[in-house]
Amino acid sequence: MNPSDAYLAHMDAIVREKVRSIESARAPEQEHYLGQAELWQRVADHVERYRDELSFIVRDLHANPELAFEETRSAEVLATTLERQGFVVKRGAHSLPTALRAEWQSVDFDPRRHRTIAVLAEYDALPGIGHACGHNIIAAAGVGGFLGAAGIGSGKIVFLGTPAEEGHTGKEYMIRAGMLDDIDAAVMVHPFNYDLSAHTWIGRRTLKVVFKGIAAHASMQPYMGRNALDAANLVYQGIGLLRQQMPPSDRIHAVIDEGGHRASIIPERAEMSIYVRSLYVDTLMDLSTRIDDILTGAALMAGVEVERSWDTHPMSLPVRNNTTLADRWAQTQAARGREVLPFGVLPDSQAASTDFGNVSQLVPGIHPTIKVAPPGVALHTKEFADYAATDAAVTAAIDAAVGLGQVIVDTLCDDHLMNKARSEFENAGGPIRATDLR
Ligand SMILES: [Zn+2]
Ligand SMILES: [Zn+2]
Incomplete structure (x- = not known):
C-alpha cells in the first residue's frame, strides 16, 4: 500500500472546501428565517448590556493568570458573573474541579423537539508568559455568548467552563464524564492574528519513551555495554529522515530528557518525550505507527529494550470544522464590521492543536478565530499576551460574544441550518471518540 494513502484520500475534499468557502464568502447576505434580523439585534443588545462585566473578565483574568487545572480564581470570576444574572452554576462539573456548567432553557423546552447547544469557555494560561493564548478573551466571549443568547428561542443553552486546554486536553476528561451527552452542537472562539471562520487545528498525541540498555565502563569494557543513548539518537535521526515523507501540515517534535550521567559510563537508560501532530484522525494514527516502527528499529539497532507510553495526556484530535455553522459565524462578524477570511486563505502551516478537536469530532462544532493582534x-508569545489585554481585545470579546450568541440562536431557531450542519457532520464520518482509537 502507498504509505500516504490516508493523507491523499483527503486531498480532493481540501480543494473543494477551499473553493466552496471562498465562494460562500462572496454570497449576498440574506435573512435565513423569518425574524432572524430581529433576534440578532436582541442578542447584540443583550451583550451590550454586559459590556462592563465582559471587559472586567478580559482584564481581570489577564492580570491574574492561572495554569492548567489550577484555574480556581478565574473559574470563580466566571461563576459569580453568571450567578449575579440569576443562573445556577455547577462548580467541578464533569469531573474537573475548576470546570463549570450553567444552563438556560426555554419554558417550553422539550428535548424531543428542541435542541441543546453548548458554548465553551477556556481560562487557563501559560507558564511564564501568562495569557499568551488569550484564553481570557475566550472566557469573556463564552460568558457573553451565553448571556447574549439566553432567553431567546426555544431550546437549551449550556455554558461549559473547560479548564486545562494548554497541554492537558481538559475537554477530553470532561467528555468522558458526560459533558456532551445531551449536546447537539458546540461553539467557541479563539483569539488570533486574523479573523477566520475556520482554521486548521491539527491533532496531537504525546509519547514518553524509555530505552533500557546495559551500563559498562566506557573505556575498559565498552563491548559489555548496550547504549540506551544510542537508541535515543537513532530515534532522533529517524524522525528527521521521516519528515521528508510526511504530509506537509504534520509535525513531530522530540527532546531527549535523559541520556546518561557521565561520559565514562555507557548510558543504561535514556528517556525521550515526543509530540506527534497530524491534520486528520486517520493520518494521526498512521503517523503514530511510523513512530512506533522507528522506536522498534532503533531499539533493535542499539540492542536495548524500549518501553513506550502513548497519550500521557489524552490525545487531542484534529478540529473538524462544521462549515455550515462556520459560514453563519462569518455572517455575524461581517455585521460587526469584521472581514472574516474564508477557510484555506491562511496557509495550513500556521497550525497548532486544541482539545476542542475532541468536541468537534463528537458533535458539529465551530472554533473560529477573532483578530486581536497584527x-x-x-x-504563545509575550507580544501576544500584551495584545490580549488591550481595548482591541475587549472589542474582540464583545464582537465574539455577539457572534457566538447569534450562531446559538440560529442553531435553536433555524431548522434548515441545523439539518444541514448535522448531515455535513454525518457525511464526514459521524462521531469519533478518542477512547476508541488505537
Ligand atoms: Zn495555546
Ligand atoms: Zn489557546
Whole structure:
C-alpha cells in the first residue's frame, strides 16, 4: 500500500472546501428565517448590556493568570458573573474541579423537539508568559455568548467552563464524564492574528519513551555495554529522515530528557518525550505507527529494550470544522464590521492543536478565530499576551460574544441550518471518540 494513502484520500475534499468557502464568502447576505434580523439585534443588545462585566473578565483574568487545572480564581470570576444574572452554576462539573456548567432553557423546552447547544469557555494560561493564548478573551466571549443568547428561542443553552486546554486536553476528561451527552452542537472562539471562520487545528498525541540498555565502563569494557543513548539518537535521526515523507501540515517534535550521567559510563537508560501532530484522525494514527516502527528499529539497532507510553495526556484530535455553522459565524462578524477570511486563505502551516478537536469530532462544532493582534504576532508569545489585554481585545470579546450568541440562536431557531450542519457532520464520518482509537 502507498504509505500516504490516508493523507491523499483527503486531498480532493481540501480543494473543494477551499473553493466552496471562498465562494460562500462572496454570497449576498440574506435573512435565513423569518425574524432572524430581529433576534440578532436582541442578542447584540443583550451583550451590550454586559459590556462592563465582559471587559472586567478580559482584564481581570489577564492580570491574574492561572495554569492548567489550577484555574480556581478565574473559574470563580466566571461563576459569580453568571450567578449575579440569576443562573445556577455547577462548580467541578464533569469531573474537573475548576470546570463549570450553567444552563438556560426555554419554558417550553422539550428535548424531543428542541435542541441543546453548548458554548465553551477556556481560562487557563501559560507558564511564564501568562495569557499568551488569550484564553481570557475566550472566557469573556463564552460568558457573553451565553448571556447574549439566553432567553431567546426555544431550546437549551449550556455554558461549559473547560479548564486545562494548554497541554492537558481538559475537554477530553470532561467528555468522558458526560459533558456532551445531551449536546447537539458546540461553539467557541479563539483569539488570533486574523479573523477566520475556520482554521486548521491539527491533532496531537504525546509519547514518553524509555530505552533500557546495559551500563559498562566506557573505556575498559565498552563491548559489555548496550547504549540506551544510542537508541535515543537513532530515534532522533529517524524522525528527521521521516519528515521528508510526511504530509506537509504534520509535525513531530522530540527532546531527549535523559541520556546518561557521565561520559565514562555507557548510558543504561535514556528517556525521550515526543509530540506527534497530524491534520486528520486517520493520518494521526498512521503517523503514530511510523513512530512506533522507528522506536522498534532503533531499539533493535542499539540492542536495548524500549518501553513506550502513548497519550500521557489524552490525545487531542484534529478540529473538524462544521462549515455550515462556520459560514453563519462569518455572517455575524461581517455585521460587526469584521472581514472574516474564508477557510484555506491562511496557509495550513500556521497550525497548532486544541482539545476542542475532541468536541468537534463528537458533535458539529465551530472554533473560529477573532483578530486581536497584527499578522505575524503568534500565539504563545509575550507580544501576544500584551495584545490580549488591550481595548482591541475587549472589542474582540464583545464582537465574539455577539457572534457566538447569534450562531446559538440560529442553531435553536433555524431548522434548515441545523439539518444541514448535522448531515455535513454525518457525511464526514459521524462521531469519533478518542477512547476508541488505537
Ligand atoms: Zn495555546
Ligand atoms: Zn489557546
